[in-house]
Amino acid sequence: MPTLPELYQPMKLGRFQIPNRLMMAGMSAGTKTDEKGDVTPEMIAYYLERARGEPGMIAIGASQVIPPKKRLFGPHAGIALYNDDIVPSLAKLVDAVHQYDVKFGIQLWNGGGTEGTSHEELFSPSGLSSNVRTARGDDTARYRGQPNRALEKEEISEIVDHFASAARRCADAGFDFVEIHAGHGYLISNFLTPLFNRRTDEYGGSFENRTRFLLEVVTAVKNAVGDRIAVGLKYNGDDFLGEDGWTLEESCRLAPIAEKAGADYITVTAGLVGSPKLTIPPMYEPQGCYTDLAAAVKPHIKIPVGTIGRIKNPEMARDLVAAGKADFVCFGRGTIADPEIFLKTREGRLDDIRPCLADCRGCIDEHLLRNGGGDASCVVNPRMSRELTCVDIPGSASANPKNVLVVGGGLAGMEAARRTAFSGHRVTLCERRSNLGGQILLARKMPGRKEIGDIVPWYERQLVKLGVDVRLETEVDLNLMKQLAPDIVFIATGSAPTVPQDMMDVVMNAEDIEIIMLDDLVEHDLEAGGNVLVVGGDQNGMVVADYLAQSGRKVTVAESLNHFGGKLAAHDRWYLLNRQNAKHVRRIKNVHNVQLDPGTNEVILIGDDAPESLPGINTIVFASDRRSERGLIEVAESLGAKTYVVGDAHDVTSENAGTIFNNIAHAYDTARQV
Numbered sequence: 001m002p003t004l005p006e007l008y009q010p011m012k013l014g015r016f017q018i019p020n021r022l023m024m025a026g027m028s029a030g031t032k033t034d035e036k037g038d039v040t041p042e043m044i045a046y047y048l049e050r051a052r053g054e055p056g057m058i059a060i061g062a063s064q065v066i067p068p069k070k071r072l073f074g075p076h077a078g079i080a081l082y083n084d085d086i087v088p089s090l091a092k093l094v095d096a097v098h099q100y101d102v103k104f105g106i107q108l109w110n111g112g113g114t115e116g117t118s119h120e121e122l123f124s125p126s127g128l129s130s131n132v133r134t135a136r137g138d139d140t141a142r143y144r145g146q147p148n149r150a151l152e153k154e155e156i157s158e159i160v161d162h163f164a165s166a167a168r169r170c171a172d173a174g175f176d177f178v179e180i181h182a183g184h185g186y187l188i189s190n191f192l193t194p195l196f197n198r199r200t201d202e203y204g205g206s207f208e209n210r211t212r213f214l215l216e217v218v219t220a221v222k223n224a225v226g227d228r229i230a231v232g233l234k235y236n237g238d239d240f241l242g243e244d245g246w247t248l249e250e251s252c253r254l255a256p257i258a259e260k261a262g263a264d265y266i267t268v269t270a271g272l273v274g275s276p277k278l279t280i281p282p283m284y285e286p287q288g289c290y291t292d293l294a295a296a297v298k299p300h301i302k303i304p305v306g307t308i309g310r311i312k313n314p315e316m317a318r319d320l321v322a323a324g325k326a327d328f329v330c331f332g333r334g335t336i337a338d339p340e341i342f343l344k345t346r347e348g349r350l351d352d353i354r355p356c357l358a359d360c361r362g363c364i365d366e367h368l369l370r371n372g373g374g375d376a377s378c379v380v381n382p383r384m385s386r387e388l389t390c391v392d393i394p395g396s397a398s399a400n401p402k403n404v405l406v407v408g409g410g411l412a413g414m415e416a417a418r419r420t421a422f423s424g425h426r427v428t429l430c431e432r433r434s435n436l437g438g439q440i441l442l443a444r445k446m447p448g449r450k451e452i453g454d455i456v457p458w459y460e461r462q463l464v465k466l467g468v469d470v471r472l473e474t475e476v477d478l479n480l481m482k483q484l485a486p487d488i489v490f491i492a493t494g495s496a497p498t499v500p501q502d503m504m505d506v507v508m509n510a511e512d513i514e515i516i517m518l519d520d521l522v523e524h525d526l527e528a529g530g531n532v533l534v535v536g537g538d539q540n541g542m543v544v545a546d547y548l549a550q551s552g553r554k555v556t557v558a559e560s561l562n563h564f565g566g567k568l569a570a571h572d573r574w575y576l577l578n579r580q581n582a583k584h585v586r587r588i589k590n591v592h593n594v595q596l597d598p599g600t601n602e603v604i605l606i607g608d609d610a611p612e613s614l615p616g617i618n619t620i621v622f623a624s625d626r627r628s629e630r631g632l633i634e635v636a637e638s639l640g641a642k643t644y645v646v647g648d649a650h651d652v653t654s655e656n657a658g659t660i661f662n663n664i665a666h667a668y669d670t671a672r673q674v
């Protein structure tokens with residue numbers, strides 16, 4: 001009997017019986033193709049690892065149905081569903097996944113005017129930017145959408161045919177279902193949303209007209225595949241835009257019409273670029289943030305309804321199904337953070353599931369923004385996109401175990417301990433504080449960011465399971481090192497905030513201004529004054545500004561670069577900026593120095609323009625520079641131990657250093673070598 005039996009009730013979908021209520025959501029992650037456009041062994045490995053847990057359904061993410069002007073090949077090109085020659089290689093992938101009891105499907109998609117499709121000619125219903133802010137006339141958005149043209153009416157039926165041909169290819173390749181992607185501000189979704197659809201022909205204006213294109217696609221796809229495979233539909237339950245958005249009322253109205261047109265299931269999603277709520281929501285949104293949308297649509301139809309968005313906990317999924325809010329539950333990032341999430345759910349090992357932190361930094365940011373549509377990664381799962389090459393074999397070093405000492409119990413230290421113990425080494429981890437977690441324990445105190453600390457209890461449980469000797473309140477010195485006689489030492493002693501060299505004068509001369517270092521402020525809950533300057537506008541400074549402003553303080557952030565929060569994911573930053581704006585936090589960029597007026601002792605910011613005086617500042621929080629703490633390297637080396645330095649102790653100054661993402665990945669890669 002499974003631990004969560006409600007999730008293992010069968011469900012009918014088209015002509016199929018699905019054995020459970022779990023779905024791995026379609027994500028354009030792990031969809032690498034080769035220089036001929038074929039499926040790669042990496043792609044097969046990615047899906048197989050997730051299929052082992054046998055969720056009822058797995059979908060491949062957005063796959064292009066319309067031939068581009070010039071076809072791209074290679075890892076960033078995606079799956080070319082517009083071409084017959086994709087069928088044999090897709091069939092290999094389907095066969096591989098079908099060794100498990102999983103229904104396997106793929107999304108039919110065109111991006112309309114959105115980014116990431118620059119090799120294509122971009123078009124949309126009315127030639128408007130796909131960014132809500134830009135389409136509304138606000139030119140300050142960083143991503144403004146790409147120029148695109150309005151579709152001619154005659155072209156629409158050709159596009160409908162492309163969706164149908166693509167679906168036929170998917171059926172030929174052996175897929176069990178296709179999912180028509182009609183959400184997230186892509187082509188079909190743009191037809192639904194009045195803001196983006198200003199057409200005056202029969203494809204724009206009224207509800208009937210805006211839904212016409214979608215329904216034509218559903219009908220054509222159904223006609224193309226008949227009962228061979230099921231046809232799913234994913235669309236936004238609500239755009240959350242108010243008057244010029246697609247609304248929940250319209251979603252409910254569309255559902256029975258789509259059912260009649262041939263849809264075999266509907267997944268209710270949300271989010272557009274630049275809308276107040278995003279498709280891939282960061283931790284600021286509550287878990288299960290879009291479940292009410294699915295629950296509202298469900299009573300209108302008989303076909304199964306799926307819910308998606310910030311669901312990472314199988315118990316929450318069980319509750320949703322049990323309460324009748326949805327028939328099945330889709331997991332997106334949960335499957336990136338832990339590819340074994342479904343296996344562990346099935347086996348009742350819920351405590352072992354490595355939680356997604358909803359920071360968005362490793363997955364969507366890496367995939368879309370930092371990697372140009374290439375590999376997604378994951379902050380907590382450094383094997384993401386490396387499933388084929390990075391195979392972890394438990395106990396591989398058991399025949400020749402070494403004594404490993406890890407100094408420091410922050411994330412890098414815990415990961416180094418976990419990964420070396422996993423190989424079979426004898427591991428001792430010493431942490432001078434009374435808790436494991438390091439800086440993450442401070443990060444989780446920031447408003448809305450508690451969930452980021454969820455990874456600490458997971459590490460604690462793993463360390464216990466792997467038999468790591470964890471010693472808290474234990475300062476490592478020469479004597480202890482001699483006593484432990486490690487063969488290998490990991491220095492994971494972290495970093496501490498510092499005052500930038502050229503701002504030392506401020507510290508020396510500030511009379512009525514309190515100077516506080518970031519870590520002290522948060523760790524010891526120090527009381528700042530009512531008018532605070534935060535020096536540093538990257539991730540630390542930005543979240544601490546939100547924290548300080550929370551209790552009504554006047555807060556100014558001064559950043560030396562010309563942008564804020566560069567180490568944060570764009571999705572995370574978007575919510576954070578909105579929070580700060582609501583609290584009137586002032587952000588000033590290109591600030592190269594902070595000085596004190598010799599006459600008034602007021603703070604002066606030295607930037608690109610004329611110096612600016614900030615009267616009344618009574619606290620300065622330094623949250624910019626940090627220095628690595630690496631005092632024990634020489635001690636370890638003097639004892640002949642092979643010594644590795646990981647995490648902030650290794651690097652805290654280069655571009656992505658000092659992040660959870662870098663520190664776990666670096667510790668993992670280093671520890672694998674041992």
Ligand SMILES: Cc1cc2nc3c(=O)[nH]c(=O)nc-3n(C[C@H](O)[C@H](O)[C@H](O)COP(=O)(O)O)c2cc1C
Pocket residue numbers: 025026027028029060061062107181234269279280281308309310311312330331332333334363364367376
């Ligand atoms: C890296 C990445 C790629 C995604 N690609 C797609 C996609 O191709 N099609 C789609 O419908 N949704 C895509 N999504 C959105 C997810 O399917 C899902 O709607 C969203 O992440 C919210 O669910 P979650 O909180 O379980 O991750 C993607 C999400 C991520 C993180």
Ligand code: SF4
Pocket residue numbers: 333334336337355356357358359360361362363364377378379380381
């Ligand atoms: S990078 Fe962060 S948000 Fe994305 S899957 Fe991993 S833990 Fe979740």
